[in-house]
Amino acid sequence: MKPTATLLFSCPDRRGLVAKVANFIYSNGGNIVHADHHTDFNAGLFLTRIEWQIEGFNLPRELIEPAFSAIAQPLNGTYQIRFSDAVPRLAIWISRQNHCLLDLIWRQQSREFLAEIPLIISNHPDLEPIAKQFGIDYHYLPITADNKQSQQQRQLELLQEYRIDLVILAKYMQIISPEFIDRFPSHNIINIHHSFLPAFVGANPYHKAYERGVKIIGATGHYVTSELDAGPIIEQDVVRVTHRDDVEDLIRKGKDLERIVLARAVRYHLQNRVLVYGNKTVVFD
Numbered sequence: 341m342k343p344t345a346t347l348l349f350s351c352p353d354r355r356g357l358v359a360k361v362a363n364f365i366y367s368n369g370g371n372i373v374h375a376d377h378h379t380d381f382n383a384g385l386f387l388t389r390i391e392w393q394i395e396g397f398n399l400p401r402e403l404i405e406p407a408f409s410a411i412a413q414p415l416n417g418t419y420q421i422r423f424s425d426a427v428p429r430l431a432i433w434i435s436r437q438n439h440c441l442l443d444l445i446w447r448q449q450s451r452e453f454l455a456e457i458p459l460i461i462s463n464h465p466d467l468e469p470i471a472k473q474f475g476i477d478y479h480y481l482p483i484t485a486d487n488k489q490s491q492q493q494r495q496l497e498l499l500q501e502y503r504i505d506l507v508i509l510a511k512y513m514q515i516i517s518p519e520f521i522d523r524f525p526s527h528n529i530i531n532i533h534h535s536f537l538p539a540f541v542g543a544n545p546y547h548k549a550y551e552r553g554v555k556i557i558g559a560t561g562h563y564v565t566s567e568l569d570a571g572p573i574i575e576q577d578v579v580r581v582t583h584r585d586d587v588e589d590l591i592r593k594g595k596d597l598e599r600i601v602l603a604r605a606v607r608y609h610l611q612n613r614v615l616v617y618g619n620k621t622v623v624f625d
Contacts, residue, residue, distance in 0.1 A: 434461075452603075458504075534598070547587055
């Protein structure tokens with residue numbers, strides 16, 4: 341497709357908002373190729389995603405955002421404008437498990453994701469051979485109670501050095517501090533975890549779930565906030581298990597789900613389809 345611009349916009353609901361936003365694009369010579377709208381009546385909010393072709397648009401890219409600001413401000417709205425030919429730079433954070441890391445690299449290599457992966461950060465050295473195989477820089481930053489603050493500072497420095505747009509916690513088994521989150525752009529860290537929380541917390545959740553005889557396994561992909569594992573949810577999925585499944589089957593099925601759910605969450609984010617409001621999201625079709 342030819343390059344497009346995407347507007348994600350939300351504001352207090354009122355009449356005429358669809359026409360007002362569409363007219364901004366029409367009056368500047370734009371051709372809308374996708375449009376989706378949602379009203380959250382409980383929150384009293386109008387939310388929309390509109391995508392239009394850049395070719396033939398009267399405003400240069402650098403002027404689109406300030407021009408739309410003249411519409412958004414009187415409506416008390418918030419918005420983002422993204423361009424389809426911009427290539428985001430991703431940093432993948434890992435510990436010892438490789439299933440999500442390999443899946444993300446494979447999808448990027450096969451051009452399922454329009455993104456670059458220049459950086460992998462890990463608190464263990466185990467998966468460095470994978471990074472070398474794909475020509476990705478690997479930084480081993482072990483975390484202890486004594487060095488966590490200094491290592492997080494180093495992580496922030498690396499994100500700035502590599503010009504990272506999105507951090508993906510691909511089974512990174514460390515808690516990100518609120519201080520770190522406050523210093524990285526909002527809603528640009530995505531995490532994946534099993535959906536046994538809060539019932540089976542801590543180590544060996546699949547063993548605990550097996551002992552309890554669970555019938556459904558799930559995975560959740562969400563943005564990271566200062567409240568642990570409670571950020572806005574982007575994607576979830578489940579798979580059924582039976583009495584014939586042992587612990588290894590549960591782990592295998594759980595890993596399959598984690599790969600798929602994380603990939604979907606990352607794809608939706610990269611396609612500018614996720615609009616966050618409060619602690620919720622709208623994921624537009």
